[in-house]
Amino acid sequence: MIIFHGDQVELARVMKEEVKKDLKNCLEEAQQYFRTVSGPKLTLVIDGKCLMYALDPSLRVMLLNLSLNCTSVVCCRVSPLQKAQVTSLVKKGARKITLSIGDGANDVSMIQAAHVGVGISGLEGMQAVMASDFAIAQFRFLSDLLLVHGRWSYLRICKVVTYFFYKNLTFTLTQFWFTFQTGFSGQRFYDDWFQSLYNVMFTSLPVIIYGLLEKDVSASLSKKYPQLYMEGIRNSFFRWRVVAAWAFSAIYQSLIFYHFVTTSSLTGQNSSGRTFGLWDVSTVAFTCVVVTVNLRLLMMCNSITRWHYVSVGGSILAWFVFVFVYSLIRENILYVIYVVMSTFYFYLAFLLVPTVALLLDFIRQGVQRWFFPYDYQIVQEIHRHEPDDNTRAGALEISNHLTADEARSFAISQLPRETSRHTGFAFDSPGYESFFASQQGVYAPQKAWDVVRRASMRSKLKAPPLPPKK
Numbered sequence: 237m238i239i240f241h242g243d244q245v246e247l248a249r250v251m252k253e254e255v256k257k258d259l260k261n262c263l264e265e266a267q268q269y270f271r272t273v274s275g276p277k278l279t280l281v282i283d284g285k286c287l288m289y290a291l292d293p294s295l296r297v298m299l300l301n302l303s304l305n306c307t308s309v310v311c312c313r314v315s316p317l318q319k320a321q322v323t324s325l326v327k328k329g330a331r332k333i334t335l336s337i338g339d340g341a342n343d344v345s346m347i348q349a350a351h352v353g354v355g356i357s358g359l360e361g362m363q364a365v366m367a368s369d370f371a372i373a374q375f376r377f378l379s380d381l382l383l384v385h386g387r388w389s390y391l392r393i394c395k396v397v398t399y400f401f402y403k404n405l406t407f408t409l410t411q412f413w414f415t416f417q418t419g420f421s422g423q424r425f426y427d428d429w430f431q432s433l434y435n436v437m438f439t440s441l442p443v444i445i446y447g448l449l450e451k452d453v454s455a456s457l458s459k460k461y462p463q464l465y466m467e468g469i470r471n472s473f474f475r476w477r478v479v480a481a482w483a484f485s486a487i488y489q490s491l492i493f494y495h496f497v498t499t500s501s502l503t504g505q506n507s508s509g510r511t512f513g514l515w516d517v518s519t520v521a522f523t524c525v526v527v528t529v530n531l532r533l534l535m536m537c538n539s540i541t542r543w544h545y546v547s548v549g550g551s552i553l554a555w556f557v558f559v560f561v562y563s564l565i566r567e568n569i570l571y572v573i574y575v576v577m578s579t580f581y582f583y584l585a586f587l588l589v590p591t592v593a594l595l596l597d598f599i600r601q602g603v604q605r606w607f608f609p610y611d612y613q614i615v616q617e618i619h620r621h622e623p624d625d626n627t628r629a630g631a632l633e634i635s636n637h638l639t640a641d642e643a644r645s646f647a648i649s650q651l652p653r654e655t656s657r658h659t660g661f662a663f664d665s666p667g668y669e670s671f672f673a674s675q676q677g678v679y680a681p682q683k684a685w686d687v688v689r690r691a692s693m694r695s696k697l698k699a700p701p702l703p704p705k706k
Contacts, residue, residue, distance in 0.1 A: 252292065255286050256294075259290060262302055266278055266302060266305040266306065277307040278307060279307060279308045281312065283314075287311055287314055287318055291322070291325070303326070319336075320345035320349040322346075323349040327349065335352045336353050336354070337353075337354040338354075339364055340363065344367045353368040354371070355368030355370070356372055356375065382465065383462055386465075386468070388451060390468040390473070391452055392447050395450065398474070399446075399532075402483075402532070403439055405482075406489050406490050406529060408490075409491075410494050410521060410525060411424075411426060427515070430518075433558065437555075438530075439526065439551060445544055446533060450537065451539045466611070467610065485597055492592055493525055493593065496585070512576075515569045519573060520582060523555065526551070527590050528593045528594060530548045530551050531594060535597060535598070560573060
């Protein structure tokens with residue numbers, strides 16, 4: 237067959253066949269290596285010309301299978317459209333969570349095609365930043381975004397969602413058990429305002445504090461053990477087993493709240509000799525619910541600050557302040573809390589019911605941490621005697637056991653941020669840091685390429701004054 241030099245259609249067909257043959261051979265070779273026990277790690281390198289044919293609908297499945305058998309894939313000299321097509325291929329074909337990062341306008345389509353887009357505010361403009369979900373100043377900050385803040389965010393969201401499910405299920409099931417006693421007549425167990433303010437006032441602030449401040453391990457340990465990031469990939473904190481454990485805890489505690497309080501109040505009497513009524517029992521049960529779900533939040537915290545204590549104590553205190561005032565103006569529960577708190581029954585239930593309700597969770601957490609620990613719990617045990625890196629004493633202690641490269645990075649991290657009039661470089665510019673360190677009086681070990689002349693800010697040394705002429 238004769239192929240003319242100017243026949244572009246025939247040339248494209250031949251190129252497509254060659255790309256198809258190469259992809260098939262590479263895929264067979266990769267699958268052979270994949271079957272071996274200790275096969276080498278493979279990398280696929282493809283340029284934009286071949287990628288144009290490989291992204292054809294008849295070849296993209298083969299390209300995807302080959303890419304999934306490789307450790308990394310490098311696409312060089314590709315167009316912005318091809319970047320977006322490769323991202324969509326992995327996103328839809330492999331059903332994987334994708335992240336795109338770029339610093340220029342040619343990366344906008346790729347950033348928008350991925351699940352998570354990260355833009356770098358560099359010298360190429362702000363188009364990538366405006367189209368992204370997150371913005372950073374340099375590529376090296378991606379490790380902090382993923383390994384530290386991204387992992388913390390995943391942990392917080394999972395724990396907050398499951399805790400909301402638990403506390404609302406506990407509150408609702410307590411009323412559900414009451415319907416069996418009333419014959420499903422629709423009689424309320426709690427007052428209307430108790431139900432309305434349960435999520436708004438009595439249990440809301442501790443969850444907000446938890447979602448803002450929760451950390452399982454420090455930032456330095458998160459970067460020291462990047463394997464902790466795999467907990468998010470495995471979805472360790474939001475699988476059905478975790479949700480089922482929270483649901484079982486809610487069922488158990490709701491049974492404790494309802495049956496313990498109602499059964500113990502059958503023979504109870506107030507100071508005037510009258511037996512307890514519906515609103516007396518429901519007020520005591522609601523008090524136990526509020527106290528227990530707030531204390532349960534402290535049990536799931538990995539790092540407890542004074543704001544946790546303030547929020548939990550403030551929520552419980554807000555309930556008592558509210559019920560003291562509300563009992564003076566509401567007819568159906570008029571003086572109920574005052575009458576109930578004048579009896580020994582209230583204080584006995586106030587202490588025993590939350591204790592028994594939380595006992596199962598306490599045992600379950602102890603067994604899980606001892607026999608089936610998460611990765612972060614193992615790291616916590618390894619470094620439990622080390623000072624927190626947020627404290628000044630901990631920073632001084634850490635700086636005494638660093639290598640030369642780590643000491644350099646630590647010294648530079650202590651510098652002020654306004655160090656250069658050129659900000660937003662996508663990559664580090666070696667030479668700036670040591671110069672700025674010397675300007676600030678901080679010692680930072682220099683590297684071979686650390687040259688002060690590369691810095692954008694030069695020190696202006698004043699010449700000594702000339703001696704006066706005689």
